Amino acid sequence: MTRPFLSIRAVRKTFGAFVAVHDVTIDVPKGEFLTFLGPSGSGKSTTLYAIAGFQDPSSGDVLLEDRSLLSVPSHKRNIGMVFQRYTLFPHLSVAENVAFPLRVRRRSDGEVKRKVADMLALVRLENFADRFPGALSGGQQQRVALARALAYDPPILLMDEPLSALDKKLRQEIQAEIRRIHRETGVTILYVTHDQEEALHLSDRIALFREGRIEQIGTGEDLYLRPASEFVAGFIGNSNFLPAEHLQTTGGASTIRLADGSIVTGVKTTTSFGQGQKVRLMVRPEAFRLTPGPANAALAVEIVDTAFFGDRRRVVARLAGGDEIDVRPTSDAEGADSAIASGQRIFFDPASAFLFPA
Amino acid sequence: MQGSSFRRSSIAGLPAGSGSALPALLLVGLFFIVPVVALLLRSVTDPEPGLQNYAALFGSGTYVRVFLNTFLVASVVTAVTIVVAFPVAWMLAIMPPALGSIVFGIIILSMWTNLLTRTYAWMVLLQRTGVINRALMALGIIHEPLPLINNLAGVTIGMVYIMLPFMILPLVGTLRAIDPMTLRAAALCGASPFEAFRRILLPLSLPGIAAGGLMVFVMSLGYFVTPALLGGTSNMMLAEMIAQTVQSLLNWGLGSAAAFVLLVVTMALYAIQLRLVGASRAGGGI
Numbered sequence: 001m002t003r004p005f006l007s008i009r010a011v012r013k014t015f016g017a018f019v020a021v022h023d024v025t026i027d028v029p030k031g032e033f034l035t036f037l038g039p040s041g042s043g044k045s046t047t048l049y050a051i052a053g054f055q056d057p058s059s060g061d062v063l064l065e066d067r068s069l070l071s072v073p074s075h076k077r078n079i080g081m082v083f084q085r086y087t088l089f090p091h092l093s094v095a096e097n098v099a100f101p102l103r104v105r106r107r108s109d110g111e112v113k114r115k116v117a118d119m120l121a122l123v124r125l126e127n128f129a130d131r132f133p134g135a136l137s138g139g140q141q142q143r144v145a146l147a148r149a150l151a152y153d154p155p156i157l158l159m160d161e162p163l164s165a166l167d168k169k170l171r172q173e174i175q176a177e178i179r180r181i182h183r184e185t186g187v188t189i190l191y192v193t194h195d196q197e198e199a200l201h202l203s204d205r206i207a208l209f210r211e212g213r214i215e216q217i218g219t220g221e222d223l224y225l226r227p228a229s230e231f232v233a234g235f236i237g238n239s240n241f242l243p244a245e246h247l248q249t250t251g252g253a254s255t256i257r258l259a260d261g262s263i264v265t266g267v268k269t270t271t272s273f274g275q276g277q278k279v280r281l282m283v284r285p286e287a288f289r290l291t292p293g294p295a296n297a298a299l300a301v302e303i304v305d306t307a308f309f310g311d312r313r314r315v316v317a318r319l320a321g322g323d324e325i326d327v328r329p330t331s332d333a334e335g336a337d338s339a340i341a342s343g344q345r346i347f348f349d350p351a352s353a354f355l356f357p358a
Numbered sequence: 359m360q361g362s363s364f365r366r367s368s369i370a371g372l373p374a375g376s377g378s379a380l381p382a383l384l385l386v387g388l389f390f391i392v393p394v395v396a397l398l399l400r401s402v403t404d405p406e407p408g409l410q411n412y413a414a415l416f417g418s419g420t421y422v423r424v425f426l427n428t429f430l431v432a433s434v435v436t437a438v439t440i441v442v443a444f445p446v447a448w449m450l451a452i453m454p455p456a457l458g459s460i461v462f463g464i465i466i467l468s469m470w471t472n473l474l475t476r477t478y479a480w481m482v483l484l485q486r487t488g489v490i491n492r493a494l495m496a497l498g499i500i501h502e503p504l505p506l507i508n509n510l511a512g513v514t515i516g517m518v519y520i521m522l523p524f525m526i527l528p529l530v531g532t533l534r535a536i537d538p539m540t541l542r543a544a545a546l547c548g549a550s551p552f553e554a555f556r557r558i559l560l561p562l563s564l565p566g567i568a569a570g571g572l573m574v575f576v577m578s579l580g581y582f583v584t585p586a587l588l589g590g591t592s593n594m595m596l597a598e599m600i601a602q603t604v605q606s607l608l609n610w611g612l613g614s615a616a617a618f619v620l621l622v623v624t625m626a627l628y629a630i631q632l633r634l635v636g637a638s639r640a641g642g643g644i
Contacts (some may be wrong), residue, residue: 087543101547
């Protein structure tokens with residue numbers, strides 16, 4: 001592909017002295033499911049609104065197939081959007097809500113009817129055509145909103161935290177629906193959420209926002225397994241951070257000293273640290289093992305608490321220095337019980353741990 | 359709307375504390391119901407028993423014209439008030455609350471100012487040598503003074519001004535209940551601002567328009583001061599006719615009949631509105 005399908009170029013948005021979005025640049029290929037993930041106020045919704053045309057960026061450009069969208073008013077952008085709040089038209093039936101974008105486009109009655117039927121089938125609400133929004137559950141309303149946003153075959157679908165008002169079980173159900181609909185329609189989706197699990201579940205790529213900038217953009221695996229910063233590591237998945245001192249690095253493997261004096265060798269690192277530099281060691285909870293492993297990455301601990309969750313255990317362990325760590329070994333790990341009982345040392349694979357500057 | 363739900367609950371069983379409503383009910387009973395009944399009796403007994411007052415009322419071209427003119431003025435005033443009030447109500451509905459309450463205060467303040475004072479002020483503004491005509495002529499926009507007073511234009515201007523708060527208040531309530539996001543959704547769906555207004559905002563604000571519109575229409579039907587001062591002799595309204603019949607002609611029977619007809623029309627309109635509002639609620643649409 002020579003040119004990107006959707007190109008967000010150095011988009012910047014300021015509100016007075018406050019910079020909400022700092023020169024964000026992203027290229028989105030056609031058909032991609034890209035999620036803007038980040039805490040509230042990180043600029044992800046503002047970036048989405050610039051694409052929707054609700055808030056013009058202070059500078060930068062948004063190009064769809066090489067044409068700038070900025071001079072195009074919202075109603076002519078031909079973009080689909082599902083909002084955080086329920087925005088169905090309360091005086092129109094489900095079918096008329098889905099038909100609305102087609103009616104304002106003056107499509108023939110026959111086409112409207114056919115398309116509405118297709119769309120309601122897509123979101124599996126065929127039997128609800130004559131209901132009014134007030135008689136639908138939140139999940140159903142968002143599915144109708146999805147049908148309405150896709151009825152006119154927009155090239156891009158924007159979704160602004162569409163599931164945040166729903167309870168957890170319903171959220172998971174609708175996530176599966178959104179995945180299926182993305183597969184079936186091939187529409188390019190830009191999705192905003194603050195829920196990392198939702199982002200990991202849905203997206204082809206995730207752009208992690210922090211204070212108006214993109215901290216890292218990549219697949220869920222990139223962000224989880226190869227976090228670019230401590231912020232990414234802390235935001236995606238659960239992480240333990242332990243203060244340490246960098247001793248030396250050879251061939252991408254570092255040796256560090258933890259606060260309790262123990263030495264860990266073979267920690268993978270991509271950054272270069274000076275000798276004696278303060279660093280933070282990040283280890284995922286599931287990277288710990290209770291059963292004996294290599295001695296170059298062992299921590300002397302005291303087991304504080306254990307809990308059983310079926311597929312996993314959760315163990316809270318305290319290091320000699322007082323830091324507590326979260327350990328989640330799989331529950332069927334052999335000898336786990338006795339290890340918990342005697343609980344003196346836990347082990348981890350240093351190649352799956354990371355070093356970040358303190 | 360609140361009134362109707364209150365009434366429903368009081369029919370089902372007297373709500374707690376309804377005893378304290380007694381003075382007001384007595385007042386209304388003594389000084390509204392009793393006189394209305396007296397009025398009705400007078401219209402069929404004065405000067406002699408029979409329906410001759412009503413026959414005179416509906417048989418005379420003059421009186422029928424006054425009736426028609428009353429409805430015309432009330433309709434025009436209501437329509438113009440809706441058109442003028444809507445943008446103000448929408449602005450109030452989407453304004454930041456702090457600023458909104460200031461604008462709201464200004465609107466309420468105008469209601470507290472004496473009606474007669476305001477109407478006389480309009481006379482000064484609207485007359486041939488009034489401020490408006492002189493300003494327009496000085497600016498060279500017109501060369502002859504516009505006939506702004508003693509006609510339908512004068513009555514409409516004066517009454518719309520007085521009626522605006524009664525339209526704005528119910529409309530703001532309805533518009534505030536509409537999520538502005540709904541309109542953004544409509545825009546992204548491809549609706550131009552006009553289409554979004556026609557297909558979304560207007561239908562959703564109909565209950566407020568109906569409530570305010572009826573209030574304004576009914577109040578306009580019986581208005582006396584403003585039409586009398588700003589209107590002309592050729593477009594007399596019912597209230598003025600009643601006053602003349604009773605005060606100048608001392609024809610109490612005919613005046614009572616006219617007043618009673620006005621009351622019946624008003625009640626009928628109110629009943630229709632209750633029905634419409636009730637129906638739209640039962641449909642669950644809004």
